[in-house]
Amino acid sequence: MDLPIPFRTFGAGIKKIETMYPAELVQPMRDDLSSAGFEELFTAEAVEEAIKQEGTVLVVVNSVCGCAAANARPAAKLSLHNDKTPDRLITVFAGVDREAVDAARNLMVPFPPSSPSMGLFKDGELVHMIERHHIEGRPAEMIAENLVMAFNEFC
Numbered sequence: 001m002d003l004p005i006p007f008r009t010f011g012a013g014i015k016k017i018e019t020m021y022p023a024e025l026v027q028p029m030r031d032d033l034s035s036a037g038f039e040e041l042f043t044a045e046a047v048e049e050a051i052k053q054e055g056t057v058l059v060v061v062n063s064v065c066g067c068a069a070a071n072a073r074p075a076a077k078l079s080l081h082n083d084k085t086p087d088r089l090i091t092v093f094a095g096v097d098r099e100a101v102d103a104a105r106n107l108m109v110p111f112p113p114s115s116p117s118m119g120l121f122k123d124g125e126l127v128h129m130i131e132r133h134h135i136e137g138r139p140a141e142m143i144a145e146n147l148v149m150a151f152n153e154f155c
Contacts, residue, residue: 019095019096019098020095020096021064021095021096023096025064026064026093026096029062029063029064029068029069029073029093030062030091030093032069032073032077033060033062033073033076033077033089033091034091036076036077036080036089037080037089038060038076038089038090038091039088039089039090039091040090040091040092040093040097041090041091041092041097041100042092042097042099042100043099043100043103044099044100044102044103045103046100047059047090047092047100047103047104047107048103048107050088050090051090051104051107051121051124052124053087053088053124054123054124055086055087055088055122055123056086056087056088056120056121056122056151056154056155057086057087057088057089057090057120057121058076058085058086058088058089058090058118058119058120058121058147059090059091059092059104059108059118059119059120059121060072060073060076060089060090060091060092060116060117060118061091061092061093061094061101061104061105061114061115061116061117061118061119062091062092062093062094062115062116063093063094063095063115063116064095065115065116067116067132067135067136067137068115068116068135070140071116071135071136071138071139071140071143072116072117072118072135072140072143073116074140074144075135075140075141075142075143075144075147076118076144076147078140078141078144079143079144079147079148079151082148082151082152084151084152084155085151085155086120086151086155087155092104094115094116095115101115104119107119107121107126108126108129111126111129111131112131114131114132114133115132116132116135117129117130117131117132117135118130118147120147120150120151120154122154122155127150127153127154128147128150128153128154130143130146130147134146
């Protein structure tokens with residue numbers, strides 16, 4: 001029996017979810033950040049390599065939720081109008097890019113996993129974190145201002 005993606009059949013008809021969301025659903029949400037210059041990463045190795053580079057890296061853990069659409073993605077894009085910005089912009093997608101998201105979240109410890117979220121790294125060290133509870137219910141402009149303050153300090 002053919003199952004729609006993201007399901008596959010294993011052994012005795014056991015189904016395993018590979019991703020939580022179909023690619024066609026998340027593509028516009030991916031494009032929202034990639035069109036602003038964020039590089040999409042899909043593997044743990046790519047995430048670790050990007051974050052551990054010399055310089056600054058903004059990591060956005062993207063999500064399908066409303067606060068990502070209304071607050072997080074617009075804030076991330078708005079923050080880039082500042083004079084000082086990170087050397088590199090990367091994004092991973094929660095519920096889709098499991099390996100990449102897990103790698104990013106492991107580097108964001110001691111903060112618990114949340115999406116959306118944003119972490120600013122400098123020379124491989126986490127220097128600023130915005131968790132979901134800092135995003136929900138706050139306007140994009142306020143979140144962008146928070147990011148800009150971090151960019152001015154660390155970039």
